[in-house]
Amino acid sequence: MNDDSTIQPERDALLLALEKKAAERYIPIIKPQVGQFLQVLIKIKKPGRILEVGTAIGYSTIWMARSAGPAVEIVSIEINEERAAEARENFRSGRVEEQINLKIGDAREIISFLRRKFDLVLLDGAKGQYLDYLEPVLEILSPGGVIVADNVLYHGEVLDQQRVKHKRRTMVNHLREYLRVVANHPLLESSIIPIGDGIALSVRR
Numbered sequence: 001m002n003d004d005s006t007i008q009p010e011r012d013a014l015l016l017a018l019e020k021k022a023a024e025r026y027i028p029i030i031k032p033q034v035g036q037f038l039q040v041l042i043k044i045k046k047p048g049r050i051l052e053v054g055t056a057i058g059y060s061t062i063w064m065a066r067s068a069g070p071a072v073e074i075v076s077i078e079i080n081e082e083r084a085a086e087a088r089e090n091f092r093s094g095r096v097e098e099q100i101n102l103k104i105g106d107a108r109e110i111i112s113f114l115r116r117k118f119d120l121v122l123l124d125g126a127k128g129q130y131l132d133y134l135e136p137v138l139e140i141l142s143p144g145g146v147i148v149a150d151n152v153l154y155h156g157e158v159l160d161q162q163r164v165k166h167k168r169r170t171m172v173n174h175l176r177e178y179l180r181v182v183a184n185h186p187l188l189e190s191s192i193i194p195i196g197d198g199i200a201l202s203v204r205r
């Protein structure tokens with residue numbers, strides 16, 4: 001059972017090409033297992049609208065768009081213009097461009113301008129900013145809506161003080177604080193799932 005191929009989700013040529021590009025250019029993207037998790041979650045939850053913070057080159061967005069189907073709008077926010085342009089190309093290659101509303105800018109500002117409700121939110125922007133995204137996201141998260149935050153265990157460093165590299169201490173502390181807040185938030189029930197780099201799954205009461 002240690003053979004990776006038995007537990008790796010199936011991906012098509014586009015997703016595999018994006019994984020390769022991201023690895024070559026050190027662009028962090030969700031692990032395929034997290035893509036698969038989002039796919040299962042989307043099938044169960046059937047969100048009407050999805051918000052993503054941190055598009056990068058569109059890998060996770062394509063996983064979600066395909067899982068949700070063409071009737072579901074995805075608003076995805078990316079601060080880096082070049083990455084956003086590349087994501088747009090990739091959406092075209094994946095034939096999902098029609099359903100994705102890509103917004104370029106700082107999610108900390110853009111989220112507060114969004115007026116419609118979202119049923120599923122993927123937080124995958126700057127790891128030190130998750131708490132900045134949380135309160136504005138709660139304003140637009142529908143009751144029963146779900147927040148998935150990626151990388152919350154950060155190579156195991158979040159749960160193990162001894163392993164934290166000095167240069168990452170502030171970011172790791174921010175992730176710990178995010179986990180503490182979502183675990184105790186009056187509007188949320190949360191669970192940490194150790195797949196990929198760790199995700200926090202929270203549901204709005």
Ligand SMILES: C[S@@+](CC[C@H](N)C(=O)[O-])C[C@H]1O[C@@H](n2cnc3c(N)ncnc32)[C@H](O)[C@@H]1O
Nearest residue numbers: 029030054056059060078079106107124125126
């Ligand atoms: C981990 S990558 C996203 C990966 C993508 N979700 C995937 O799995 O394919 C994080 C991205 O968030 C973007 N980002 C960082 N801070 C941001 C902010 N305040 N607003 C919007 N995007 C941001 C970065 O430029 C980077 O491309």
